[in-house]
Amino acid sequence: MRLTVKLFAYFRDHRFSLAEEEYPPGTTVGDIVDGLGIDREEVGVLMRNSRHCDFSLIPEDGDVLAIFPVIGGG
Amino acid sequence: MADSIFRVNMSTLSCTVEDVPAAWAGHGGRGLTSTIIAAEVEPTCHPLGEKNKLVLAPGLLSGTVAASSGRLSIGAKSPLTGTIKESNAGGTAAQLLARTGCKALIIEGLPKEDRWYRLLVSQQGVKIEEESELVGKGNFAVVEAHGQRYPGKIGLITIGPAGEMKMAGANISVKDPDGSVRSSGRGGLGAVMGAKRVKFISIDPGDGKVAIAEPEKFKEANRAFSKALVDHPVSQALGQYGTNILINIINESGGLPTKNFTSGQFAGHEKISGETMYDTIVQRQGKPKHNCHPGCVIQCSQVYTDTAGKKITSGFEYESIWAMGADCCVDNLDHIAEADRLMDDIGIDTIETSVAMGVAMEAGVLPFGDGTGVCRILKEEVGNGTPLGRIIGNGAGSVGRAFGVTRVPVVKNQAIPAYDPRAIKGIGITYATSTQGADHTMGYTIATNILKVGGSVDPLTKEGQVELSRNLQIATAAIDSTGMCLFIAFAALDNQECLPALIDLINARYGISLTGDDVVNLGKYILKTERAFNTAAGFTAVDDRLPEFFYSEPLAPHNVVFDFTGEEIDTFWNF
Numbered sequence: 252m253r254l255t256v257k258l259f260a261y262f263r264d265h266r267f268s269l270a271e272e273e274y275p276p277g278t279t280v281g282d283i284v285d286g287l288g289i290d291r292e293e294v295g296v297l298m299r300n301s302r303h304c305d306f307s308l309i310p311e312d313g314d315v316l317a318i319f320p321v322i323g324g325g
Numbered sequence: 326m327a328d329s330i331f332r333v334n335m336s337t338l339s340c341t342v343e344d345v346p347a348a349w350a351g352h353g354g355r356g357l358t359s360t361i362i363a364a365e366v367e368p369t370c371h372p373l374g375e376k377n378k379l380v381l382a383p384g385l386l387s388g389t390v391a392a393s394s395g396r397l398s399i400g401a402k403s404p405l406t407g408t409i410k411e412s413n414a415g416g417t418a419a420q421l422l423a424r425t426g427c428k429a430l431i432i433e434g435l436p437k438e439d440r441w442y443r444l445l446v447s448q449q450g451v452k453i454e455e456e457s458e459l460v461g462k463g464n465f466a467v468v469e470a471h472g473q474r475y476p477g478k479i480g481l482i483t484i485g486p487a488g489e490m491k492m493a494g495a496n497i498s499v500k501d502p503d504g505s506v507r508s509s510g511r512g513g514l515g516a517v518m519g520a521k522r523v524k525f526i527s528i529d530p531g532d533g534k535v536a537i538a539e540p541e542k543f544k545e546a547n548r549a550f551s552k553a554l555v556d557h558p559v560s561q562a563l564g565q566y567g568t569n570i571l572i573n574i575i576n577e578s579g580g581l582p583t584k585n586f587t588s589g590q591f592a593g594h595e596k597i598s599g600e601t602m603y604d605t606i607v608q609r610q611g612k613p614k615h616n617c618h619p620g621c622v623i624q625c626s627q628v629y630t631d632t633a634g635k636k637i638t639s640g641f642e643y644e645s646i647w648a649m650g651a652d653c654c655v656d657n658l659d660h661i662a663e664a665d666r667l668m669d670d671i672g673i674d675t676i677e678t679s680v681a682m683g684v685a686m687e688a689g690v691l692p693f694g695d696g697t698g699v700c701r702i703l704k705e706e707v708g709n710g711t712p713l714g715r716i717i718g719n720g721a722g723s724v725g726r727a728f729g730v731t732r733v734p735v736v737k738n739q740a741i742p743a744y745d746p747r748a749i750k751g752i753g754i755t756y757a758t759s760t761q762g763a764d765h766t767m768g769y770t771i772a773t774n775i776l777k778v779g780g781s782v783d784p785l786t787k788e789g790q791v792e793l794s795r796n797l798q799i800a801t802a803a804i805d806s807t808g809m810c811l812f813i814a815f816a817a818l819d820n821q822e823c824l825p826a827l828i829d830l831i832n833a834r835y836g837i838s839l840t841g842d843d844v845v846n847l848g849k850y851i852l853k854t855e856r857a858f859n860t861a862a863g864f865t866a867v868d869d870r871l872p873e874f875f876y877s878e879p880l881a882p883h884n885v886v887f888d889f890t891g892e893e894i895d896t897f898w899n900f
C-alpha cells in the first residue's frame with residue numbers, strides 16, 4: 252500500500268517533512284514509527300486522514316499519516 | 326512589607342494607600358481583579374464612563390522567585406463585550422508592582438479637564454503627574470523615552486494611540502526585560518485606560534522585596550515546581566518553536582479557521598508554520614528562544630528579524646500568526662511579522678484586529694491574501710484613527726455591522742481565536758460559556774481535544790466536552806490568580822508533582838495551608854462571581870451561544886457543524 256507520511260517539529264531533523272512511501276499490507280502505524288527510528292515515547296499525536304489514531308491502527312492504501320512529537324502552545 | 330491597595334482617583338487627581346479588606350486578602354491576579362470589580366463597579370455602567378474602574382493586580386506569587394510567575398492581571402468592565410474582563414500579560418510589571426507592596430492598583434473616576442497623565446508607582450503610593458510629551462506616541466516610542474527618563478529596572482505599563490482613541494480593540498502593553506512589549510490583549514482594556522486619560526504607569530519598587538513566610542519551604546517547593554516545568558516535553562517544544570508550532574497540527578486536524586472561517590485548512594500553512602518560523606529565525610540569526618519576564622523557565626517568546634538581521638517583532642504568537650495568516654489568507658511570514666509589530670506599536674489586540682481584517686476582506690474592503698494592504702490599513706487608517714480605522718479598531722463585530730456581513734466570528738462581541746469550534750467542539754463550549762466572550766485561554770480544551778495532554782477527548786464528538794471545558798475553566802481561573810503563566814498547565818495536567826508544588830509555593834509565601842480542594846473552590850468562586858456581574862449587567866443564557874453560521878455552515882474537511890443545543894451548553898453551569 253502507498254501512504255503519504257508527514258512529520259512535524261524536530262521529527263523532521265535528518266528525515267523529511269513529507270514523503271510518499273510503499274508499505275506491505277498489514278503494516279501498523281507503530282511499525283511505521285519504529286521504521287523511521289522515532290522513539291514511541293516521544294510521539295505525542297498520530298493522525299490518519301486528519302483523525303486521531305493510535306499505534307495499532309493499520310492504514311489503508313492512499314491514507315495520509317501525520318506524526319507529531321509532544322507539543323503544546325496556545 | 327504589608328501589602329496595600331493603591332487607589333487612584335482621576336476625578337480628584339488623588340491617591341490613597343489602604344489596608345487590604347479581609348475579603349480580598351486571600352486573592353491575587355484574576356481572582357482579585359474580578360472580586361474588586363464585582364464589589365465596586367456598577368454592572369450596568371458605561372465601560373468608558375466615570376463609574377468603571379481599571380484594576381491591576383499581580384498574582385499571589387508575583388515578585389517572588391517562583392518560576393514563570395510574572396503575569397499581571399488587568400480587569401475592568403469591557404468596552405468590547407460589556408462583560409467583566411480580566412486579561413493577563415507577562416513583562417516585568419507584575420514582579421515590580423508586587424515589590425512596591427501594591428496588592429492591587431485601582432484607577433477610578435475620570436479627569437474633568439482635557440489633559441493626559443502618567444502614574445508613578447513606588448512603595449509610598451502613586452504620584453499623578455501631567456503628561457504631554459508622549460501623548461499620541463506609539464508604544465515603542467513610549468518604551469524608549471520612558472527608559473531615558475527613568476533609567477534602571479523600572480516597570481512600564483502603557484497604551485498606544487488605539488487606547489487614546491478608546492477603540493474597543495485597544496490593549497494595554499507591558500514592557501519586557503528587553504524593551505519590547507507584552508500585551509493584555511483582549512477586551513479593549515486599553516480604551517478604559519485611555520478614557521481615564523492615563524498614558525502610562527511607571528513602577529519603581531526601590532529596595533522593596535516580597536516577604537516570604539517560610540523561605541526554606543518556598544525554596545524546596547520552587548525546586549520541585551521548576552523541575553516539573555522544565556522536564557515536561559511541551560515546555561521544551563515551546564522553547565524551541567514557540568506557540569506557533571500549533572499551525573501545522575491544528576491545520577492537520579481540520580480545525581484551522583481559514584478565509585474568515587469558511588474552511589478548516591489553509592493551503593499556505595507550511596509557509597507560516599512554527600517549523601518554518603524557527604528555520605527562518607535561525608537562518609537570519611535572530612533569537613528562537615526568549616523570556617517575556619525574568620525567571621521564566623519555558624521561554625516561549627522569540628525575536629523575529631528581517632533578512633538584514635534587524636528585529637521586526639518578538640512574542641510572535643500562534644494566535645496572531647493564525648489570524649493574520651490563515652484567517653486572512655496571508656502566507657508571507659514577513660508581512661505577518663510587520664503587521665504584528667504595527668499592532669504592538671498602535672496598541673491594539675492582534676486577535677481582535679486581525680479577525681476584524683478577515684471580516685473586512687469578506688466585505689471587499691481589501692482582497693484576501695493582501696498582506697501589504699493589511700499593513701497599510703493598520704498604519705494609515707487604524708493608527709491615525711480614520712473612520713475606516715476606527716471601524717476596524719473597534720473589532721470584528723464592528724466591521725460586520727458596518728459592512729452588513731453575517732459571517733462574523735464573535736461571542737459576546739469578542740473575536741473567536743484560532744481554533745474552529747465546529748471541528749474542535751470542546752473549545753466551542755469554552756467560547757460560548759466564558760464569562761468574558763470568546764477566549765481560548767479561559768478553558769484550553771485544545772490540550773485534551775488535539776494535543777492529548779491531560780487525557781484524550783475526541784474533538785469531533787459531543788461527548789465529554791462540557792465537562793472538559795468546565796474543569797479547565799475552573800482550573801484556569803485559579804491559575805490566573807497565582808501570577809503563573811497558563812503554560813504551566815501542560816505540566817500540571819500530566820505531572821503529579823507539579824500542582825502540589827504550586828500549592829506549596831503559595832502556602833510557603835503566605836504561611837497558610839491551602840489544599841487542592843481550596844484551589845478548585847477558588848476557581849469556582851471566580852467563575853460564579855464573574856457570571857453574577859454579567860447577569861446583573863443584563864446577560865442571559867441566550868448570550869452563551871455561538872454565531873448562527875457555526876450551526877448551519879459545514880466546515881471542510883470534516884464537513885461538521887457545531888451541534889450543541891442551548892440546553893446542553895447551559896449544563897456547563899451545573900456546579
